[in-house]
Amino acid sequence: MTSGKETPENSGPDGTGATRPTSRDVARAAGVSQAAVSLVMRDKWHGRVSAATADRVRTAARQLGYRPNLAARNLRLGRTRTALLVVPALTNEFFAGVYTGAARIAARHDFGVVLYPSPEGTGRARDPFPSASAALDGIIASSMAADAVTALRGDGGDDLPLVMLDSDPTADAAATVNLDLADGMRQLTEHLLARGHHHYLHVASAIDSWTFDVRARELAARITPLTGTTLRTVRSGLTVDAARTATERALRTSGLDRPTAIVCDDDKLAAGAYKAARRLGLRVPDQLSVTGFDDLALATAVEPELTTVRLPAEEFGERGMAALIALLEGRTPDTTPLPVRLVPRGSTAPAPPTGG
Numbered sequence: 001m002t003s004g005k006e007t008p009e010n011s012g013p014d015g016t017g018a019t020r021p022t023s024r025d026v027a028r029a030a031g032v033s034q035a036a037v038s039l040v041m042r043d044k045w046h047g048r049v050s051a052a053t054a055d056r057v058r059t060a061a062r063q064l065g066y067r068p069n070l071a072a073r074n075l076r077l078g079r080t081r082t083a084l085l086v087v088p089a090l091t092n093e094f095f096a097g098v099y100t101g102a103a104r105i106a107a108r109h110d111f112g113v114v115l116y117p118s119p120e121g122t123g124r125a126r127d128p129f130p131s132a133s134a135a136l137d138g139i140i141a142s143s144m145a146a147d148a149v150t151a152l153r154g155d156g157g158d159d160l161p162l163v164m165l166d167s168d169p170t171a172d173a174a175a176t177v178n179l180d181l182a183d184g185m186r187q188l189t190e191h192l193l194a195r196g197h198h199h200y201l202h203v204a205s206a207i208d209s210w211t212f213d214v215r216a217r218e219l220a221a222r223i224t225p226l227t228g229t230t231l232r233t234v235r236s237g238l239t240v241d242a243a244r245t246a247t248e249r250a251l252r253t254s255g256l257d258r259p260t261a262i263v264c265d266d267d268k269l270a271a272g273a274y275k276a277a278r279r280l281g282l283r284v285p286d287q288l289s290v291t292g293f294d295d296l297a298l299a300t301a302v303e304p305e306l307t308t309v310r311l312p313a314e315e316f317g318e319r320g321m322a323a324l325i326a327l328l329e330g331r332t333p334d335t336t337p338l339p340v341r342l343v344p345r346g347s348t349a350p351a352p353p354t355g356g
Contacts, residue, residue: 021064029060037061043109079137082112083324085317086141090117093296095142097313098165098320102140105321111137113321136160138324143167143210161327165320166211169335175323179316180337181211184309185218187342188291191307192261193222196351197289198229201259203247203269206235212265215293219263230257236269243272244279251280260288260351267292267299270306270347285349295343304346311340 023041027034032053039045040057060066085102087095099115106113114136138161164173166181192200200223205212216233223231232254236246247262264270270292274284282288284304292299295310316338323333 021061021066023066025064026057026060026066029064030056032057079328080135081110082114082136083321084114084116084136084139084141085320086116086139088117088142088144090115094294094311094313098142098317101314101317101319102321103317104314105318105325109325111321111325137328138163140165140320140324143171144207161324163320163324163327163333165316168210171210174327175333175335177316177320177323177333177335178337179311180339181214182218184293184311184340184342185215186222187340188263188293188307188309189219189222191342191344191348192263192289192291193226195289195348197261198226198351199257199259199261200229200231201247201250201254201262202231202233203243203250203262203264203273204233204235205265205269206237206242215265230259232259236272238266238268240268240272240275243269244275245272247273247276248279251276251282261348262288262290264290264292267294267296267306267308270308271298271302274302274347285347287352289348289351291348299343299345302347307345307348308343309340310343312338 023034023037027037030037030053032049036045036049036053037057039048040054041061045054083102083106085099087098089095099113103113140163143164143166161175162173164171164176166178167173167176169176169178200219202216202219204216220231223229232250234246234250236243243264251258262270262273264273270290273290277284277288277290284290290306292306292308293311295308299306299308319334319338323335326333
């Protein structure tokens with residue numbers, strides 16, 4: 001029969017009273033102290049116990065099926081070890097990748113990640129917790145869900161560390177983690193300019209967000225100063241049908257300077273541009289080059305395959321979660337923008353003579 005003092009650690013979680021291995025059992029099996037077991041299981045052993053000792057502890061814990069009692073530890077620390085990841089939508093595979101990366105880093109630090117999509121992609125959201133500050137240790141959020149974050153932090157949650165992803169570095173956040181979107185647009189425009197394109201159509205997202213503003217500014221900065229170039233912008237909802245409608249209307253009314261290259265804010269908009277070109281009898285890429293942003297699975301599902309800028313979603317999520325953990329531990333997070341890469345495929349070609 002176990003003593004009441006040991007009950008929190010070794011009582012069965014199913015309420016049956018069945019016991020499970022304790023840190024004392026692991027210490028006995030590894031031939032070390034319980035303090036050493038605690039250091040190893042919390043990954044705080046470096047410089048305090050030897051690597052060989054740490055290996056013995058991990059081996060013993062694995063063989064015994066030991067898991068530390070996180071609930072008891074969290075009560076001692078005054079933390080929930082839970083982070084909230086706020087994204088615009090669950091239907092976009094990019095944000096699924098962000099979650100995968102964040103959860104991977106969280107697991108290494110005994111953190112849980114609650115995924116919370118902002119209603120209808122953007123806009124204000126009801127706080128899903130009676131008190132965010134009591135239920136969470138911190139928030140990681142996309143700039144496209146900024147309004148949702150405002151609501152979540154409204155009731156005492158402003159004390160929570162906030163890491164913003166894909167956001168204005170001057171935003172009210174403890175840290176901001178970004179992709180190097182400007183360099184991605186630079187790579188893309190240099191690719192098109194090298195192929196002789198002078199007349200451009202920008203199919204821009206209608207969502208008012210820092211991430212799309214960066215793309216628009218960099219595209220304009222690269223194209224408009226050049227003699228003999230034109231750049232027209234149309235805005236579209238982030239759906240294939242909305243992009244098809246906006247692109248078709250723009251191409252029908254483009255006049256003498258019909259674009260030979262379409263630059264889209266993301267791959268779904270590019271798929272809509274493909275459909276618009278087909279309706280107008282324009283061949284991609286012979287008469288019209290099309291580019292995207294993100295490198296979603298869709299980019300290789302269309303024909304010809306889409307030239308696009310690859311965004312490292314999982315690494316992005318990893319960096320965001322690592323930044324939050326650094327803040328919680330009193331360290332300075334790494335906020336160096338993550339590099340992105342142009343992936344040239346079959347949707348871009350040399351510009352046709354005089355606009356085709």
